[in-house]
Amino acid sequence: MLPGDLLIHSYRGETIVPRRVPLDSHHRQLAGGLIETFRLAHGSTQAQLDSTLGELEGDSPDYRLRRGLVHLLKSFCTFEVISPLEPVKLRSRLFALAATGTPGSLHTEHCLKQLSGILSEELERAVFPDQIRGALYADLSQNQVLTQFEEPTPDALLHRYNLSQVQGVFYRATHVQLNVHRNDPGEYKYLFRFLKLFGLMTYIEGEPEHGFTLTIDGPTSLFQAHTHYGLALAKLLPALLHVNRWDLTASLKTRDPYSKAVRTSTFNLAAGCGLVSHYPPGKPFDSMLEQSFFEQWQTLKTDWRLEREVHLLPLPGSVMIPDFRLVHPDGREYILEIVGYWRPSYLQKKFSQVRRVDCPRLLLALSERLNLEKAGVKLDNLPATIIWFKDKLSAKAVLQALD
Amino acid sequence: MARTSTLSFDRGSLLLHPPPRGKAWIDYATWDDRVEKFRIPAISYRPLVESLQHESTRFTDEARAFQVLSLESHFEMTPYPHQREALAAWEEAGGSGVVVLPTASGKTYLAQMAIQATGRSTLVVAPTLDLLHQWYAHLKAAFPDVPIGLLGGGSRDESPILVATYDSAAIHAETLGNRYALVVFDECHHLPGDFYRKIAEYTIAPYRLGLTATPERSDNRHCDLDHLIGPVVYRRSPAQLAGGALAPHRTVQIKVHLSAGERHDYDTHIATRNEFLKQSNLSLGGAEGWQRFVQASARSSAGRRAMNAHRQAKAIALGTESKLRVLAELLARHYPEQTLIFTHDNATVHRISERFLIPAITHQTGVKERHAILQAFRAGEYRTIVASQVLNEGVDVPEASVAIILSGTASEREYIQRLGRILRRGRDPNKNAILYEVFTQDTSEERTSARRHPHTRPHHV
Numbered sequence: 001m002l003p004g005d006l007l008i009h010s011y012r013g014e015t016i017v018p019r020r021v022p023l024d025s026h027h028r029q030l031a032g033g034l035i036e037t038f039r040l041a042h043g044s045t046q047a048q049l050d051s052t053l054g055e056l057e058g059d060s061p062d063y064r065l066r067r068g069l070v071h072l073l074k075s076f077c078t079f080e081v082i083s084p085l086e087p088v089k090l091r092s093r094l095f096a097l098a099a100t101g102t103p104g105s106l107h108t109e110h111c112l113k114q115l116s117g118i119l120s121e122e123l124e125r126a127v128f129p130d131q132i133r134g135a136l137y138a139d140l141s142q143n144q145v146l147t148q149f150e151e152p153t154p155d156a157l158l159h160r161y162n163l164s165q166v167q168g169v170f171y172r173a174t175h176v177q178l179n180v181h182r183n184d185p186g187e188y189k190y191l192f193r194f195l196k197l198f199g200l201m202t203y204i205e206g207e208p209e210h211g212f213t214l215t216i217d218g219p220t221s222l223f224q225a226h227t228h229y230g231l232a233l234a235k236l237l238p239a240l241l242h243v244n245r246w247d248l249t250a251s252l253k254t255r256d257p258y259s260k261a262v263r264t265s266t267f268n269l270a271a272g273c274g275l276v277s278h279y280p281p282g283k284p285f286d287s288m289l290e291q292s293f294f295e296q297w298q299t300l301k302t303d304w305r306l307e308r309e310v311h312l313l314p315l316p317g318s319v320m321i322p323d324f325r326l327v328h329p330d331g332r333e334y335i336l337e338i339v340g341y342w343r344p345s346y347l348q349k350k351f352s353q354v355r356r357v358d359c360p361r362l363l364l365a366l367s368e369r370l371n372l373e374k375a376g377v378k379l380d381n382l383p384a385t386i387i388w389f390k391d392k393l394s395a396k397a398v399l400q401a402l403d
Numbered sequence: 404m405a406r407t408s409t410l411s412f413d414r415g416s417l418l419l420h421p422p423p424r425g426k427a428w429i430d431y432a433t434w435d436d437r438v439e440k441f442r443i444p445a446i447s448y449r450p451l452v453e454s455l456q457h458e459s460t461r462f463t464d465e466a467r468a469f470q471v472l473s474l475e476s477h478f479e480m481t482p483y484p485h486q487r488e489a490l491a492a493w494e495e496a497g498g499s500g501v502v503v504l505p506t507a508s509g510k511t512y513l514a515q516m517a518i519q520a521t522g523r524s525t526l527v528v529a530p531t532l533d534l535l536h537q538w539y540a541h542l543k544a545a546f547p548d549v550p551i552g553l554l555g556g557g558s559r560d561e562s563p564i565l566v567a568t569y570d571s572a573a574i575h576a577e578t579l580g581n582r583y584a585l586v587v588f589d590e591c592h593h594l595p596g597d598f599y600r601k602i603a604e605y606t607i608a609p610y611r612l613g614l615t616a617t618p619e620r621s622d623n624r625h626c627d628l629d630h631l632i633g634p635v636v637y638r639r640s641p642a643q644l645a646g647g648a649l650a651p652h653r654t655v656q657i658k659v660h661l662s663a664g665e666r667h668d669y670d671t672h673i674a675t676r677n678e679f680l681k682q683s684n685l686s687l688g689g690a691e692g693w694q695r696f697v698q699a700s701a702r703s704s705a706g707r708r709a710m711n712a713h714r715q716a717k718a719i720a721l722g723t724e725s726k727l728r729v730l731a732e733l734l735a736r737h738y739p740e741q742t743l744i745f746t747h748d749n750a751t752v753h754r755i756s757e758r759f760l761i762p763a764i765t766h767q768t769g770v771k772e773r774h775a776i777l778q779a780f781r782a783g784e785y786r787t788i789v790a791s792q793v794l795n796e797g798v799d800v801p802e803a804s805v806a807i808i809l810s811g812t813a814s815e816r817e818y819i820q821r822l823g824r825i826l827r828r829g830r831d832p833n834k835n836a837i838l839y840e841v842f843t844q845d846t847s848e849e850r851t852s853a854r855r856h857p858h859t860r861p862h863h864v
Contacts, residue, residue: 059707088772091762092779098760099785103734108760137753140767199414199577203437219414219577220605222433223444228601255597258694260622317438 001234006068007168016252016267018165021065023158031154034069038077038149046079047142065161072160078148083138084127085119090135159276163238166275169267170234173250174217174225180246181211182309187243188321190282194239198232204314208325212312227253241277246270289340289393290323296395304328304402311335313357320353326363326402334402337384338365338393351377354384361385363401365393410452412466412581415605417443417451423462427454445580446631448607466607469524469584472563474546485639486513492637493517493612500636501591501613501628508644510614511538514587515545521610523584524563528572528602530590532556532766536774538566538589554579556770569599576605585610592617594631595624603631654838659725661843672716679709720843726809727758729841733807734759734787737837741780742805744789751809755789764790807839 008019021027037056041049053070057063081087098111112129119127137143152160170176180188195202201219206212216236218229233250240246247270255262285291297306307325324336339350354364362384366372369390372379379386387393387401408423419432420440431451432441443451448466455462482490486509489502498521504510518525527542529535535556542551542564552560554575555568565583572579579602586606588594591613594603603611613632618625628635661669679685683699683706686692700710734742746752749765756763762776762785779785780803 059704059711061701061703061707063707064701088769091772092775094760095762096779096784099787102738103759103761103787104731105758108758111760133757136757140753201437219416219442220444220601222416222435222442227597314437316440 001167002068002071002164004168004171006064006071007165007171008064008068009165009169014265016169016265018169019065020162020165021158023155027158028154030066031069031157034066034073035151035154035157038073038146039151041146042149043145043147045143045145049146050142068164069157069161072157072164073152076150076152077146079141079144080147081139081143082145083135084123084131085135087135087137087139090132091137094132094136156276156278160278163241163275163277166269166273167234167237169252170237170250171230172227172252172254173230173233173267174227174253174264175221175229176216176233176236176248176250178214178216178240178246178248179211180214180243183244183246184284184308185310185321185323186282186284188310188312191236191239191243192319192321193282194236194279198235200229200232200236201317202319204312204319206312208307208309208311214312225251225253237275238277238279241275242279242281244271287338287340290338293338293393293395293398294324300395300399302399304399315353315356318353320357322362326398334361334363336363336365336398339370340367348377351382354382363387363398365389365398408460408462410462410464410466412445412468412607413442414577415445415580415601417445417448417466417607419443419451419462423455423460425455425458425460427458428460430454445605445607446603449609452609466581467584468581469608470563471523472549474519474522475548482512482516483509485637485644486516489513489637490516490520494520496633496636498585498610499612499633501615501618501632501634503615503618503635503638505639505641505644506616508639510589511541514589514612514614515541517587517610517612518542518546518564518585521585523610524582525565525585525587526572526579526583526606526608527564527566527587528569528589529566530569530593532568532768532770532773533764533777534589535566535568536770536777540774542566553770558770569593569602572602573599576601580605581607583608585612588613588632591615591628591632592620592625595620595627600627600631654840657729657839657841659729659841659843661719662724665719665724669716669719672712672719675712676709676716679705726841726843727755730755730807730809731759733805733839737805739786740805741783741803742787742807743803744787744807744809746789746791746809749791752789752791759787759789761785761787761789764788766791803836805837805839807841809841 010017010019033056034053037052038049041052053066057066060066083090094111094115097115098107101107101111109129112132116127116129116132119132180191192202195216199218200216201221203215204212216233218232220226221229240248248268250267250269252265252267253262254265285294294306294308305327307327310322310325313320313322322335322337324338326334326336337350337354354362364382364384365387366389368388385401387397389397406421408419408421411418411420418435418438418440419428419442422441428443428451431443431447431454433443434440435442452464485504489504490513493500493502498517502510502513504513514527527538529538532555535553539551539553546564549564550560550562552558552562552565553567554560554565555571559571561582565579567575567579583606586603586608588603588611592615593599594613611632613628618628618635679699680687680696685695685699687696696710696713700706730744744755744761746755749767752763752765755761762779764773764776768776776785776788780788
């Protein structure tokens with residue numbers, strides 16, 4: 001992501017348009033050139049790298065684009081302190097020595113010589129005054145040495161830049177209204193995992209036929225629209241890019257830098273926006289169990305359709321995303337949740353979810369291997385039909401439970 | 404019978420569930436559909452609890468996670484009258500409010516008295532790493548039996564008394580919010596900013612103390628302090644305290660000349676810049692002129708060249724060899740007096756440090772090293788420290804008797820605070836502090852220096 005001063009956008013009417021660079025030969029060349037500068041800077045200090053980059057920048061008016069790319073490239077770098085002696089120790093010894101006399105260039109040379117003599121003896125190798133002078137501030141970030149560079153491709157860098165510019169718009173977001181429809185449950189689970197990770201909350205409305213509307217903000221957004229969760233919303237965007245079908249409206253609150261007046265505006269984005277995520281994608285199925293069940297069902301001859309377009313069942317403070325939905329042409333509908341996990345805490349959570357949720361008819365497929373008693377789970381009062389299975393959930397058993 | 408209502412803390416806010424009897428609490432609560440409970444801003448904790456108690460409503464308070472501390476101070480001095488009066492005024496106001504006192508008037512000791520009077524878990528928020536460490540050292544000396552922790556500058560402690568930077572406290576506001584009964588906001592004029600205000604908004608702390616020398620903000624948002632901390636409960640100006648805590652001082656201004664080579668480079672850069680300004684029909688007068696120059700410089704190569712020339716000219720005017728020659732002379736004259744050197748930029752700090760072998764403090768200096776340097780300076784092992792802007796706000800360096808400012812920036816607050824630091828009363832009651840201001844002739848900086856002293860004209864040395 002980019003700091004505020006490197007964000008570039010324009011306005012089309014009231015709509016904010018973040019800078020997006022095309023992946024054409026000019027920009028690929030620019031990105032490639034910068035990547036090469038970083039590659040060649042292996043072993044040089046950050047200050048040397050910055051000065052090379054500064055020379056390359058020259059009088060070019062697109063310096064903010066270049067600096068943005070450079071900022072992103074630095075996140076692929078490792079800089080290290082290279083010094084024969086820990087600089088903090090070196091400084092304290094040299095300064096203590098120097099404090100015994102009147103400051104001045106003669107005194108400085110004298111102290112450097114004196115310490116080089118002492119250190120040569122201590123370390124049993126020659127240490128020169130100039131070496132000490134050079135290593136005195138080796139730990140400052142500008143004096144640290146580039147030792148590792150995980151080189152991205154020019155295209156990956158440009159994609160990351162375009163994504164970061166859009167993420168920058170969200171820094172000023174008070175909340176996001178997200179419409180989702182007909183996505184895999186795995187994608188919803190992936191999205192909600194990141195929502196939770198970044199401390200965000202949702203208000204969910206809708207149903208599977210027409211889609212869901214998620215209002216995303218944080219706990220204290222309730223009292224006042226503010227931008228405290230803007231950074232978290234920006235971080236959510238790369239996760240959202242792994243969801244197939246969505247569109248969103250972000251409500252923004254911006255402060256005019258000169259007049260200080262606060263104004264509100266909106267920003268729209270939708271699936272197919274061309275942005276590329278760098279987060280690792282989730283898996284379409286939670287487990288092999290679900291996948292094999294799904295494949296089995298396709299071989300059955302039945303009017304019941306097994307749908308992956310599911311309900312998002314709001315729970316206070318959370319959401320339940322069942323694995324499947326079963327729909328009959330006559331309008332009957334069931335939800336299917338497969339529980340094959342062992343961890344007691346997971347089971348407790350799952351069953352308390354099932355008890356609290358207000359949902360259509362629920363089929364619960366439980367593995368016989370689950371040690372429910374040990375997990376402290378009782379099956380009384382569950383608003384669900386239970387299907388037990390051993391290693392593999394058979395599609396026929398589920399069909400029987402339906403009819 | 405209905406279950407007893409429970410008040411709990413949730414990431415900077417409170418949940419009250421199930422809804423209790425009585426009505427008064429409803430004024431503070433908002434229904435939250437997302438969790439199907441009533442939610443209340445954390446900052447309303449105290450009035451909420453008071454209203455529940457007033458109506459004798461039964462509820463379980465699971466929100467508060469602060470503790471009662473037995474605080475025995477090992478570090479007591481007779482408070483100055485203004486410290487005693489300020490504490491009394493703060494307590495009178497129910498333990499929430501802002502105290503306005505000049506730099507170097509003993510705000511830290513006032514806070515120590517407030518912490519002791521409250522006797523509960525306390526969070527202290529300070530704007531810089533130097534102040535962070537200064538509070539840490541002071542509180543450790545005052546309360547040796549209580550764990551004192553740091554948040555920020557590489558540390559992430561959890562302790563009943565915690566000292567944090569504004570940045571770290573804001574980042575962790577959601578989790579810190581219910582752990583402290585008293586929050587002390589040092590230099591509290593920083594608090595109303597967009598990012599920092601949530602430190603106050605997300606905490607349930609019933610007791611709040613704001614400390615500052617200069618509460619006013621140019622954006623007028625100091626009015627928000629009433630809501631975030633409390634009203635100003637006590638206020639004294641430097642004039643009202645003069646002769647008390649502050650030591651006498653004198654200021655000496657030294658004008659230096661650029662070398663011929665520097666003069667030439669400077670003139671060339673300024674000419675390049677002015678040529679562009681003339682061609683583009685721009686003038687640098689007023690804030691708007693500068694804005695227009697910045698905008699124009701982003702649009703063409705000539706504009707970028709002019710902006711770079713402007714920067715280089717400024718750099719020449721700020722960090723000249725001539726100033727370092729004057730510095731060498733001053734250091735020799737005052738050795739071995741305790742001396743502080745301030746410069747405008749880190750590059751000059753390190754240049755001075757390397758040339759004169761003087762320990763440097765910049766924002767890049769680690770907290771431990773910074774602490775060690777200041778300790779050694781206090782102990783007299785180091786005679787001199789060179790620092791950039793990091794020492795700007797109220798850092799306690801009591802033994803300094805000479806301060807040298809090399810090219811500062813024109814900001815009144817910065818100037819007052821820098822002055823306050825060296826004017827702090829040391830152990831020697833006869834101490835006469837000297838402040839040198841070294842600036843360059845015939846550059847924009849001269850105007851900066853003149854702006855600092857509206858009443859005195861710079862004189863030549």
